[in-house]
Amino acid sequence: MNRKILLSLLVLILSSLACNMFIGGPDYPEGQIPVSTEIAGSVAEQLKQAVENAQQTGTLSFTMTESQLTSVIAQRVSSDPDSFLTEPQVFLRDNEIQIYGKAVQGYFTANVRIALSANVDANGQPLIAVKSVDFGPLPAPEGLNNTISALFNEAFTGALGPAATGFRLETIAIANGLMTFTGRIK
Secondary structure (H helix, E strand, C coil), X not given: CHHHHXXXXXXXXXXXXXXXXXXXXXXXXXXXXXXXXXXXXXXXXXXXXXXXXXXXXXXXXXXXEHHHHHHHHHHHHHCCCCXXXXXXXXXXXXXEXXXXXXXXXXXXXXXXXXEEEEEECCCCCEEEEXXXXXXXXXXXXXXXXXXXXXXXXXXXXXXXXXXXXXXXXXXXXXXCCEEEEEEEEC
């Protein structure tokens, strides 16, 4: 009788492990950033207003919040069935973009942390570079730097696209939950 109970318990444990096993990784910072399509959509409206103001002053200043950037990235990630990252949370702290999320490889799920720097290249385009990656016990996926850079460049291009024509980016400042882009109308 004990063997049947032990065997049943073992089958139950193994079947729960076969679905997906969380194996750790870096902890998310405290406080969850809200994500919504409305928040993501507010980026386009805010940028439109900044462009209208720039028409008058010649200088464009555009600020994104953690919630706006998280919502934009969450939309991009959810539309890509091959994305290695789920449940993104983007924090804008200490002059870097800090992305937390979950990565799934096979039957394993782990928390991840990716730190990026954001600068402006000589042509006035955003230059996103991976500073550090922590996938916990999982190996980082191949081509990670290119994938992350492409994801963020696409997000910035999508957000700044309407203003890109006739606009030269000069600075990107990241502090206290905000990322501010400044530049000049050509």
